Amino acid sequence: MANQIPAMSFILAIILRSTKFAWKSSGSQARLIGTLISAAGAISITLYKGPTVRSHSSSSPSLAAPSPPRLFVFTSTHENWILGCILFAASSFTLTIWNTVQVGTIKMCPQVMKIISFYSLFGTLQSAVVALFMERDPSAWALHLDFQLLVIVLTAIFSSLIRSSVQIWCTRLKGPYFVPIFKPFGIAYASTFGCLLFPDTFHYGSMMGAFVCGVGYYTVLWGQMKDEAMQKSDGGNKNDVPDQKVPLLQDESQV
Structure with a gap:
C-alpha cells in the first residue's frame, strides 16, 4: 500500500489544483495509466490471495482431513486482510496529505531542522497520550531485556537514524x-526473508498484486519525471529570447 503514495499524490494534486493535467502530454498520460494500474493491484491484493507460496507444517500432526484452500479473502475465517489493507491504504493517504502539507510549510518556513524538531516533539506527545489511553495497566510499560526490546532499539537505529x-x-x-526508485524492492525483500527466516505465509495472488502495484508505481514515477522535464524545458525556452527580437533602444525618450 505504500506504493500507492505517488498515485494518491497525483490525484490529490489534481483535486487541490496544484498541478494541471494535460491530455496531450505523455507524462500526464503515464501518470493516469499508472494510477489505474496501482489501483488495480491494490484491489487484487485486498480481495484475492491465491494459493500458498510456502506452508509451514504444524508441530502436532492432525488426523483430520485437510480443508480446501481458501483462495479469496472473504472466505478466510482467521485473517482480517480487507481491514488490514483498508487501514494501510488510509495510512498511505494520510502520509500523502502530510507530504503535501510539508511542501507548503517548507515554502513558508525554510528552516527544515526547526520543522523536524516540532514534528518529532508533537508526534511524541500525541503518541504518548494515545498509548496511555489505550494501555492503562502500569505493568505493561515495564521494560524487559528481551528480543522485543532489541527489535525496537534496532528499528530506531536503522530505520530512523541510518536510513534517513x-x-x-x-x-x-x-x-x-x-531513492524512490528502490521502494518497490522492499516488497520482494520482505517476502523472501519472511518465507525463509520467519513462519510467515505468503500467497501467489498477493505477490502478483504486489507486482502490479510496482508496475503502476514506476509508471507514475516515470510520468512525473517526464512532466517535470517538460516544465523545465518550457521554462528555459521562455527565458531564452532570440537576439533579433531584443530592441536595441529600450526607451526612445532617453536617446
Whole structure:
C-alpha cells in the first residue's frame, strides 16, 4: 500500500489544483495509466490471495482431513486482510496529505531542522497520550531485556537514524528520484526473508498484486519525471529570447 503514495499524490494534486493535467502530454498520460494500474493491484491484493507460496507444517500432526484452500479473502475465517489493507491504504493517504502539507510549510518556513524538531516533539506527545489511553495497566510499560526490546532499539537505529541519513546522502548525490526508485524492492525483500527466516505465509495472488502495484508505481514515477522535464524545458525556452527580437533602444525618450 505504500506504493500507492505517488498515485494518491497525483490525484490529490489534481483535486487541490496544484498541478494541471494535460491530455496531450505523455507524462500526464503515464501518470493516469499508472494510477489505474496501482489501483488495480491494490484491489487484487485486498480481495484475492491465491494459493500458498510456502506452508509451514504444524508441530502436532492432525488426523483430520485437510480443508480446501481458501483462495479469496472473504472466505478466510482467521485473517482480517480487507481491514488490514483498508487501514494501510488510509495510512498511505494520510502520509500523502502530510507530504503535501510539508511542501507548503517548507515554502513558508525554510528552516527544515526547526520543522523536524516540532514534528518529532508533537508526534511524541500525541503518541504518548494515545498509548496511555489505550494501555492503562502500569505493568505493561515495564521494560524487559528481551528480543522485543532489541527489535525496537534496532528499528530506531536503522530505520530512523541510518536510513534517513543514507536517503538524504543519496538524494543530494543522485537527485530526488534515485531513492524512490528502490521502494518497490522492499516488497520482494520482505517476502523472501519472511518465507525463509520467519513462519510467515505468503500467497501467489498477493505477490502478483504486489507486482502490479510496482508496475503502476514506476509508471507514475516515470510520468512525473517526464512532466517535470517538460516544465523545465518550457521554462528555459521562455527565458531564452532570440537576439533579433531584443530592441536595441529600450526607451526612445532617453536617446
